Amino acid sequence: MNFKHKYLFLLPGLLVLLGILIFPIGFTVRLSLSSWDSFFPGLDFIGLENYIRLFTDDLRFWEAFLRLSFLSITTVFLQYVIGFALALMVWQEIRFQRFFRVLFLIPMMTTPVIMTVIWRTFFHESLGPVNDFFSLFGMTPLWLSDEHLALVTVIIVEVWQWTPFMFLLMLAGLLSLPKEPFLAASIDGAGPIRKFVYVTFPLMAPISIGAIIIRLIEASKIMDTVYVLTSGGPGTSTETSSFYIFIKGLREFQFGYSAALSFTYLIIMIISLTVIAKILVKLMIRSN
Amino acid sequence: MNKILGMGVVAATASLLAGAVQADKWSDQFPHIKNTGDIPGECSYDAMSQKDYSGQKLTINTHAVPVMGEPTALHAEQFSTLTGAEVSVIHTPAGDLYSKAMVPFQSGQSPYDIVFGFSNFIRDWKQYLEPVPAKYVNMRQMQDVTQSHIDVNSWDGEMIQFPIDGDRHYLKYRKDVIDNPEYQAKYKAETGKELRVPQTWKEYGEMAAFFNGWDWDNDGELEYGSAEVMKKDDLMFAAFFSRSVAYAKNPRTPGGYFFDLETMEPLINGPGFVEALTDWVAATKYVPPGGINFGLGDEINSFGGGQTLFSFSWDDAFVAAMQDDSAIKNKVGAAPLPGSDRVWNRVSGAWEDEYNQAPYIVWGWTAAVAKQSKNHDMAFDYLCFFANDANHQADIAIGRFGVNPFKKSDFVPELYVERQGWDPEIAKQYADTLMEMEEGSTNRVFPLRIPGVFQFNSAIATGTSKALAGQLSPQEALDEVAAEWKKIVKRIGKDVVREAYAVGVALEDNLE
Numbered sequence: 001m002n003f004k005h006k007y008l009f010l011l012p013g014l015l016v017l018l019g020i021l022i023f024p025i026g027f028t029v030r031l032s033l034s035s036w037d038s039f040f041p042g043l044d045f046i047g048l049e050n051y052i053r054l055f056t057d058d059l060r061f062w063e064a065f066l067r068l069s070f071l072s073i074t075t076v077f078l079q080y081v082i083g084f085a086l087a088l089m090v091w092q093e094i095r096f097q098r099f100f101r102v103l104f105l106i107p108m109m110t111t112p113v114i115m116t117v118i119w120r121t122f123f124h125e126s127l128g129p130v131n132d133f134f135s136l137f138g139m140t141p142l143w144l145s146d147e148h149l150a151l152v153t154v155i156i157v158e159v160w161q162w163t164p165f166m167f168l169l170m171l172a173g174l175l176s177l178p179k180e181p182f183l184a185a186s187i188d189g190a191g192p193i194r195k196f197v198y199v200t201f202p203l204m205a206p207i208s209i210g211a212i213i214i215r216l217i218e219a220s221k222i223m224d225t226v227y228v229l230t231s232g233g234p235g236t237s238t239e240t241s242s243f244y245i246f247i248k249g250l251r252e253f254q255f256g257y258s259a260a261l262s263f264t265y266l267i268i269m270i271i272s273l274t275v276i277a278k279i280l281v282k283l284m285i286r287s288n
Numbered sequence: 289m290n291k292i293l294g295m296g297v298v299a300a301t302a303s304l305l306a307g308a309v310q311a312d313k314w315s316d317q318f319p320h321i322k323n324t325g326d327i328p329g330e331c332s333y334d335a336m337s338q339k340d341y342s343g344q345k346l347t348i349n350t351h352a353v354p355v356m357g358e359p360t361a362l363h364a365e366q367f368s369t370l371t372g373a374e375v376s377v378i379h380t381p382a383g384d385l386y387s388k389a390m391v392p393f394q395s396g397q398s399p400y401d402i403v404f405g406f407s408n409f410i411r412d413w414k415q416y417l418e419p420v421p422a423k424y425v426n427m428r429q430m431q432d433v434t435q436s437h438i439d440v441n442s443w444d445g446e447m448i449q450f451p452i453d454g455d456r457h458y459l460k461y462r463k464d465v466i467d468n469p470e471y472q473a474k475y476k477a478e479t480g481k482e483l484r485v486p487q488t489w490k491e492y493g494e495m496a497a498f499f500n501g502w503d504w505d506n507d508g509e510l511e512y513g514s515a516e517v518m519k520k521d522d523l524m525f526a527a528f529f530s531r532s533v534a535y536a537k538n539p540r541t542p543g544g545y546f547f548d549l550e551t552m553e554p555l556i557n558g559p560g561f562v563e564a565l566t567d568w569v570a571a572t573k574y575v576p577p578g579g580i581n582f583g584l585g586d587e588i589n590s591f592g593g594g595q596t597l598f599s600f601s602w603d604d605a606f607v608a609a610m611q612d613d614s615a616i617k618n619k620v621g622a623a624p625l626p627g628s629d630r631v632w633n634r635v636s637g638a639w640e641d642e643y644n645q646a647p648y649i650v651w652g653w654t655a656a657v658a659k660q661s662k663n664h665d666m667a668f669d670y671l672c673f674f675a676n677d678a679n680h681q682a683d684i685a686i687g688r689f690g691v692n693p694f695k696k697s698d699f700v701p702e703l704y705v706e707r708q709g710w711d712p713e714i715a716k717q718y719a720d721t722l723m724e725m726e727e728g729s730t731n732r733v734f735p736l737r738i739p740g741v742f743q744f745n746s747a748i749a750t751g752t753s754k755a756l757a758g759q760l761s762p763q764e765a766l767d768e769v770a771a772e773w774k775k776i777v778k779r780i781g782k783d784v785v786r787e788a789y790a791v792g793v794a795l796e797d798n799l800e
Contacts, residue, residue, distance in 0.1 A: 035779075037740060037743075038739065038740050038742065038743075039739040039740050039784070041394035041395075042394075057775075060750075125576070125577035125578025125579075125581070126512075126576040126578050126579070126590075126595070131577065142578060142580075143578070144578055144581040145577075145578045145580040145581045147757050147758070147759070230520075230581065231520045231521050232520055232521070233519060233520035233521075233580075233581065233757065234520070234580055234581065234753060234756065234757035235520070235750075235754040235756070235757030235758075235760075236520075236750065236753070236754060236759070237757060237759070247746060250384070250387045251383065251387075251521070251742055251746060252742045252743045252746050253386070253387060253390060253742060253743075254743065
């Protein structure tokens with residue numbers, strides 16, 4: 001029997017995929033080969049000029065990328081540790097378990113930009129309540145104005161906002177674990193730490209990898225927190241790749257160049273996340 | 289000529305003040321103008337009520353509420369009631385105003401009849417905008433606009449944007465401190481210098497440092513020296529230019545302030561600019577904690593809230609300080625931007641040891657009609673109505689509206705004394721300061737208005753921000769900016785940039 005007509009049924013899906021994925025990427029690549037900016041609107045062809053500029057004459061982008069890597073890895077690591085700990089806590093039979101489960105999810109349900117504005121008010125060095133507290137001890141930390149501390153502030157806000165996401169995934173994982181290995185460990189006399197090290201953690205490894213990768217993908221796009229808290233400053237000390245691309249594209253209106261930045265960034269992210277996933281699998285699954 | 293002009297201003301002011309006691313049917317219907325009633329003019333309430341735009345729709349892209357967004361919406365509602373037009377107002381954050389209009393402009397679409405933005409967008413936008421028709425340019429309402437603001441809204445003599453707001457940077461200070469004999473004696477005793485309105489940036493820095501970090505107004509809180517816009521990409525480059533004009537705008541070296549017009553070599557890393565940036569880096573020591581991250585809103589709240597001795601930038605901080613609900617109402621003063629004891633001569637390559645001062649006629653809010661709009665008449669009528677005398681007088685009294693003086697008749701102290709309860713001496717000082725900047729100086733600096741203006745300003749913001757954060761020295765930071773400017777000029781084309789820059793240089797060199 002000839003089933004060739006079955007491909008017709010794939011066509012709508014393929015067209016949608018083409019529309020929402022292939023076309024924007026294709027257009028971005030085409031745009032990256034043009035000089036489109038505020039003065040030269042249009043898709044002229046300048047070859048690889050934008051890419052040459054990026055790789056030979058744009059140290060700021062690469063600095064922003066290194067900073068982003070540091071921010072992403074640090075924030076996701078902290079989110080994983082705290083999220084996993086909170087999930088373990090409410091996985092046990094504790095009082096007000098349901099209340100805590102909802103409470104821990106609240107930060108994720110808030111609007112990031114609005115919450116960042118509130119955090120900025122908290123951390124305002126001369127008018128904010130955080131320094132009101134620190135001034136009791138004669139200290140006035142420059143949360144947003146010191147180039148190192150500003151980075152810490154961004155990390156605090158990101159961890160607060162997105163730890164609940166990690167908590168949710170880890171709790172779902174814990175609730176789906178089979179009971180038998182834990183019973184067996186108990187019969188063998190394993191205490192809570194041994195149970196965690198030899199049973200819980202290995203069983204949770206696949207879901208941990210998934211959660212970490214999802215959060216890394218999201219964290220690598222960090223933009224609103226930086227935009228609202230520091231605008232990338234002081235200096236360029238909190239500038240990330242996505243914020244830099246935003247500046248070049250929508251502030252300076254260098255569409256062609258920002259398309260080259262975006263496409264390069266996409267390729268780097270695909271490669272680096274693939275490598276990270278492989279490393280995590282090796283570390284967390286195979287070693288167990 | 290000046291006498292005739294002066295008489296005209298007096299007559300216009302007299303009619304405005306007379307209007308204050310005339311409640312009329314329009315102020316009953318529109319309480320916004322209750323202080324003046326309708327004021328006769330080409331675009332008055334009465335004149336607009338004669339128009340019939342029923343069945344027609346006007347779409348406006350403006351700033352978010354309240355600054356400029358609130359008056360846009362308010363006047364849209366009034367305009368709709370008067371003319372029957374349907375007016376749709378879209379609010380956009382300041383940072384997106386440029387791109388939100390530019391994207392449809394470049395793709396040949398016309399979603400907006402009117403676009404609000406900043407006056408320094410003019411070179412990038414002008415080919416997409418409908419020039420203001422002669423009947424509006426020549427009307428009495430427009431004759432009242434100061435020449436500086438006619439210039440700011442025009443390109444090579446042709447008015448492209450409609451004047452709706454006036455902007456300039458000037459010095460704001462705590463008058464109750466600077467004029468306080470006790471503090472004058474204390475300052476003299478400890479520094480050997482006079483405490484007075486700072487004449488130079490060095491004096492500004494010394495006084496700000498002296499009054500930094502102690503409770504000089506006895507309110508139980510610490511006060512600081514200066515509140516400034518230092519946050520990267522948040523209009524900070526304009527603050528830097530305000531600080532640099534005194535050192536780098538030499539009236540004896542025409543032919544460019546930002547670039548050498550002949551060669552199009554950037555002058556931004558010259559000794560004058562470096563001196564200004566060195567001062568600015570020193571200023572990080574006398575701003576409130578976190579002052580290096582202050583945007584315009586923080587500056588307004590800080591000075592307007594009584595936290596600092598000095599501030600300089602747009603009108604808003606001064607207006608906020610002088611509002612009825614302010615704890616420091618009638619305790620602040622206005623003065624021209626400080627000058628310097630020496631100015632760089634880029635031709636001789638040496639400092640000239642003489643006092644220099646230069647007003648910075650900074651860019652500000654403006655609005656324009658899209659060339660592709662199908663409702664040019666209605667759109668210009670709306671803008672004309674927005675800026676009519678009654679609306680304008682009401683708008684400038686409301687700090688959050690962000691509408692500031694730009695008409696000659698605005699610079700009459702009695703307006704502020706009678707309408708807003710200002711101290712007469714402060715009102716006179718304010719009006720004189722603004723008027724002198726607008727009409728008195730021949731050493732003005734206008735904002736950059738060249739193709740790709742955002743790329744140039746962004747480079748300045750990044751460079752100066754690195755210096756303020758201590759990442760680079762002032763010279764290194766400005767060398768980096770100059771190198772970036774050279775690349776931008778090369779990308780856009782030296783002749784293209786020069787042609788546009790020449791228009792601004794002609795204004796600065798008083799050639800028109």
